[in-house]
Amino acid sequence: MSRPKIPNVSWRQCRIAAALLMAGLLATAALTPQADAQDHSPTREHKPAVLTPTMTPLGDILHASRFDLATALNLQSAAQTKAHQQAVAEAAAKRRATQAKEAAQHRAEERAAAQRRAALREHSAPQPASRTQRRTVPAQAATVTGAQSMARSQLSSTQYQCLSSLVSRESGWNHRAQNPSSGAYGLFQALPGSKMASAGSDWQSNPLTQMRWGLSYIKSRYGTPCGAWNFWQKNRWY
Known part of the structure; x- marks a missing residue:
């Protein structure tokens, strides 16, 4: 339980x-003596106990x-x-x-x-090359193949074909070719060769510098490589 x-x-x-x-x-104790007294009193009648208002x-x-x-x-x-x-x-x-x-x-x-x-991207982003850096190409990239690739990236296939024909007739794509009689030098047989220094101080050994100078020269004088090639075919010089 x-x-x-x-x-x-x-x-x-x-x-x-x-x-x-x-x-x-x-209150109960107060009622009990009165009841006992009434029960044992010989002269009084037995009456029931009555509660007062205070009880x-x-x-x-x-x-x-x-x-x-x-x-x-x-x-x-x-x-x-x-x-x-x-x-x-x-x-x-x-x-x-x-x-x-x-x-x-x-x-x-x-x-x-x-x-x-954002700070990492800004830090790792390639910084713009200075004028000297733009004019001087690193030696490991200074190849005739690199110069040809640079020309292809800037010209259409037709214009590049005209340029290739012109350079082949002038120097045979030999960036160190030199005319012993006139002193013309490089891929484009600049005369004198030192004028290519406007494209970079390494003009004698860097095919990319020579290509950059040749494209600028052709654009300013003939407009396009095909214009220069057409002139060469007629005059055997440009």
Whole structure:
């Protein structure tokens, strides 16, 4: 057999109940001597005890005690419910504040990462070549094949064919070719060869520098390589 559960009653409620019970016991004790005196008196008739207005039956006292206890328990339950609701609301507010803080921190980290990526791209981006660098091509790229590739990238196939025919007749694609009588030099047989220094100080050894000078010269004088080639076919020079 399980033990009965004892309700959770506060100390104040216990004191109220004890006071009410004591009052009931005192009232009962006050009624008992009067009843005994009436029963043993030879001269008086036996009459039932009559309660005065100041006397409260024990049942009423106990009923009032139970009513106060139920009211106290209801108040306690309402207070506990309110406290629970307040705790839930505070936990939700704390959770929202934490989420907002984490979101702000995440956005800050994303901005910092974007700035780092931008700085890395800016640092790794090729810097524009200076005028000297544009005019002087590295030695490892200074080949006739490289000069031909550069010309193809700037001309149509028809214009490149005209250019190739012109250079083949002038120097045979030998960037060190030199005319012993006139002193003309390089792929385009510039006369004098030193005029190619306007395209780079390495004009004597760099086919790319010579190609850059030759394309500029042909454009300014004949407009296109085919224009220069047509002139050469008629005059055997250009």
